[in-house]
Amino acid sequence: MRTFDETRELLDKISYKVNWMLRVDVDLLSERTYLQWHFYGPCSITGVKQWHTCRKWYLSPHMTDGEIVQTAFAAAIQAEEHECREFFKYDGH
Numbered sequence: 001m002r003t004f005d006e007t008r009e010l011l012d013k014i015s016y017k018v019n020w021m022l023r024v025d026v027d028l029l030s031e032r033t034y035l036q037w038h039f040y041g042p043c044s045i046t047g048v049k050q051w052h053t054c055r056k057w058y059l060s061p062h063m064t065d066g067e068i069v070q071t072a073f074a075a076a077i078q079a080e081e082h083e084c085r086e087f088f089k090y091d092g093h
Contacts, residue, residue, distance in 0.1 A: 001061040007033055010065055014072050022072060027056070035072055037079050037084045044086035054079040 004026060011024045020039040027034060034056040042049050057075045059068060 004009065007059060007068065010068055011035060015070065016076050016092060020034055020076070023030075027058070032058050033061070034057055035075060041078070041083070044083075054082070073092075 004091065008024050011022055014022055016022070017039065019041060020037055023036045023038055025030065025034060025036070036056050037054040039052050040049060041052060055078070056073065057071050
């Protein structure tokens with residue numbers, strides 16, 4: 001079984017955009033490890049730059065390195081798709 005520190009060490013090797021940070025933490029209620037992207041960018045409503053917190057992606061202690069890396073990648077894609085949906089406009093709406 002993978003330890004929390006081993007998971008953190010693996011995820012510390014991942015980078016994405018300069019204003020994006022990948023966090024690994026433990027949910028206090030379930031005691032499950034998760035990863036979560038945070039990024040600094042404009043609000044889709046006000047345009048004011050702020051920190052955004054993406055959804056949590058829970059990890060199993062039995063996951064392989066590849067599965068964890070793929071999960072971080074999927075999380076980044078999902079976050080980008082969310083941003084795309086917020087900023088995409090048709091006919092001004």
